[in-house]
Amino acid sequence: MIPLFKVAVSPTALDRVAEVFASGYLGQGPRVAEFESALAARLGNPRVVSVHSGTSGLCLALRLLDAPEERDEVLSTPLTFEATNWAILADGRRITWVDVDPATLTMDLDDLERKISPATRAIIVVHWTGYPVDLDRLAGILDRAEREHGFRPAVIEDCAHAWGASYRGVPLGSHGNMCVFSFQALKHLTCGDGGLLTLPGDELHERAMLRRFYGIDRTADRLRGAYDVAEWGLKWHMTDLNAAIGLANLETVDEQLRLHRENAAFYDKELTGVPGLELLQRSPDREGSFYVYDVKVDDRPAFHRKMEAAGIMAGLVSRRNDEHSCVAHLRTSLPGLDSVYDRMVSLPVGWWLTEQDREHVVATIRSGW
Known part of the structure; x- marks a missing residue:
């Protein structure tokens, strides 16, 4: 049987994982930092935050928005893996479905523009099968929404299928939106499991770095209680084991x-x-x-x-x-x-x-x- 999917693992992955085991540092450590630097260089965006799954990246991205209110909605597509939309439900927000363009199977941007309302807090677009949504056209829709409603909904790009894809010569992850990549086992670039959140600004990046580990500054002197949590988060960080696999697979x-x-x-x-x-x-x-x-x-x-x-x-x-x-x-x-x-x-x-x-x-x- 010719398979629809197959796991890609570099021949050097086992050696890199063995080095992590030998180091005794199995959680988030130097390999995670090395992997993030390599990913930032590939994407042309220094504001990257690795996480332990693409789903975690979606949850973290939504958590960076203002606290949900009763009427908050997120516009999203039903043509995606369930993780995209269940993250919206987990964040306490309401999904409003946007139709699909039959020609490309990505989000119908005409329908999106019709459905933006004063309750729209964010939009999740999915680069289905790795084919990029028309991001310039999307930006124009947001410009008009901002003029009409007085605010600009946040955009989260679900890039789970789209490692290596580009729009107008620029890699996805560097177009001014929050973007989430998946490094799950079957993806182009796998860490066994893992994910990446890219951010469009330094303030969001700093908040995301804290909130992927309970809101705690990992550089603080925690043994002496010398830290404060201003915004709580959850345990969403990547481990050195996963990062080691990812670093090996970046080579191939x-x-x-x-x-x-x-x-x-x-x-x-x-x-x-x-x-x-x-x-x-x-x-x-x-x-x-x-x-x-x-x-x-x-x-x-x-x-x-x-x-x-x-x-x-x-x-x-x-x-x-x-x-x-x-x-x-x-x-x-x-x-x-x-x-x-x-x-x-x-x-x-x-x-x-x-x-x-x-x-x-x-x-x-x-x-x-």
Whole structure:
């Protein structure tokens, strides 16, 4: 079976982890600081805060906003892994669903602009499968919202799928918003588990550094009680063990990304015009990371049966979140998502595919289902 996902671990990871064990420093220590410096250099943003999961990064980002009030809402997409939206619920805020653009499967920015209201405290955009949302257009929407409502909602970019992606030549994580990356096991860059929050300003960065460890300044003389907690936080920090894995994988992730993109370009060429299959729309001003390769197909059950019989794993990365019973009271009309959800399929596109694998995928699809 050609897998949809595969864990990427550098050959040097075991040695780096062994060094951490030998050091006796297993929690947050020098390897975390080294990893953060390396990530800051890659992203072109010095204001980075590593955390123990992408979910923790989302929770921390929301915690940096003002305390939630009864009518606070966060505008978000239901087409994402549940972690994106459950973080909103955990922070005591209400989700307002924004529709999906059927052409790209990212947030419908027209629907977003219609739904910004005086109750909107923040917006979470998801770079679905690693394809960047139009961030300049989003900034223009926020400019108009600020003029109309007298405030500017915060933006959190969910970059869980999007390590290495860029918008207009600038890496995601450096466009003036809070951004959250995931380093979970199946991601392009993995630490086993972990995440990263990037910040647009020094004040937010300083607050995030404190709040990822209960609000306590780790440089303070805690043994003598010489510290004060001004803003409480929780235990969200990364460990040196995870950072060591991440540092090793930073050495190989660029080549893996190159292969994801090369395989996607092959699919773009070879799957164009296949009856019953529609490719997603992409713009030349952004470079995706192709966490998976999404297509829209007619008769998805038959497509799945054909792929399974051919030994190719294909399916949905996430269930649409608005269908879960725990958020049934939030349901609303989302015609864009409704029009594509039953046609969406994710195909394997990763570094592990051989030339024969990807040719087999294409031949199987082109033979019909």
